[in-house]
Amino acid sequence: MSPSLLQTALTSSLRDSLLTVAALSLFFLLAVVPLVLSIFVGTHVSILAAVPLTFLTYYATLCTSVVLYRLSPFHPLARYPGPIPCKISQFWMTNISMKGKRHLYIQRLHEKYGDIVRIGPNEVSIRDPSAINPLMGTNGWPKGPNFLGRSMGPQPMQAMIMIRNTAEHHRRRRPWNRAFSTAALKEYEPLVAKRVNQLVEKIASDKGVVDIAKYIGYFTYDFMGDMAFGGWYEMLRDGDADGRWKAMEDSLRATVFLEHIPWITYWMQKLGVGAEVIQKQRSFALARADERYKQGSKTKDLFYYLNNDDGAEPEPPAKAQVISDGNLAIIAGSDTTASVLANIIYYLLREPTAYKRLQQEVDLYYPPGEDATETKNHTKMVFLEAVINEALRLLPAVPSGSQRAAYPGSGGKAIGPYYLPEGTHARIHFYSVQRDPRNFSPHPESFWPDRWIVAEGDIPAPKDFKHNPAAFTPFSFGPYNCVGKNLALQEMRTVLCSFLQNLDLRFADGYDPEDWIRDIEDMFVVKKGRLPVIATRRTHHS
């Protein structure tokens, strides 16, 4: 076995052993100790009364002391404010998250308590851009343990997004970086173009009201299948016949539940409870990955790089690693891009002047007859860029941020002006930071694409204009940031140019645009509702 595979296997067997020791200790504390105590109590009362009495008293004392400690000035995070239920138990935030409005809840907490707030007994949310680099940059902290919960506990091989060891993450990220290089992105252009044309055709040919958010989702899924596995599924053509998209959306609620209480996944796995919804989603990807192995590399898709078919790494990776990361691409790349794209369409339809202006820009660069899937004009399209940035600012695809925590044994750290002891889990609340008037003014809560053009100095700045690029991190920040950022931007620009060149879009009659905002849920990634539109082909523009 190669040294890196050996290291991975050892790390995961060490992790499993540690989890088993932790579980046994918990069992000892919660079952064995009160049972032994009840034998002593049984010398004074009947054993039938002694057992419940001892257990009840033992648990009450245990819970009271935990609660008192978490609220006390002796707790390492005592200096940071927050609501009492958050300080007492992680279950409070779990409950909030399950309702889908965590992003708004945490935003309100920041308004009330300030730039750092305790959102769990050992977890803080931060709304201060000066903390982004120290927390998430090269010398910051790695991923937090919430990813272990999100993935339903240890897998045969962890997907890259879960890896907390910096060196191991760096090693695993190398093939991804090659797969998203400028040269590789160029190779994906025809794949994007083919799917974009199919999407436009699908929307144009569907008569009546179209749920454009659904079709955009199918498009991103089909495209990620092409890009990751050299072709996979035809959701735009066949619909969600066997429930793949639904399985992915369903798994969001289960994973947001588990991300706040990752330790529970250990017990769920041992008892075989609740994994179906997540396993169903995963089984689709595993099946396709297996097929792809058999086919071999005919095109340079992501699999080609993950499987080291380009020969850039000294050793071939384990099969389980390639499968895990291929699956990760589908999950990380489809839902995120779909929600951002649908959100951009929503804002454009809500702001007809912005829609018109973008259409004029598209008409300028892609007049009728010009191929709108060509990327050559993208860098010149300043309003297109402003529209995408503004939608990403208002609704980042990961609104409540990605958790970070010190690697065990590495100690506490000054994160900007805040000292966080080891054992703390911390997130930058992207949603709040990007809507903070100290970072973006005026109209921090409104869709105003011009702020990006003002910031470039292309139009004069209004009074009290504020624009802080360091506070804009919709693709996250640092060595664990979104590796698919450039692909996502390329995809979104191509879709928007093609939509606006070929279609006229408007909200369906009777649709209340507030429904879109109401339906948005923060399930770590954004879960969106329906976006009913009427689409007609553009025929008479010049």
Ligand code: HEM
């Ligand atoms: C608009 C679309 C997208 C947005 C807003 C977005 C945003 C994000 C964010 C916020 C993260 C978390 C990074 C962290 O933990 O700090 C992430 C991670 C990731 N994204 Fe994206 N993403 C998008 C599209 C894509 C696409 C198209 C892919 C292609 C496969 C992709 C692949 C990944 C991967 C693999 C990770 C994990 C990176 C790592 O752990 O090193 N994303 N993304």
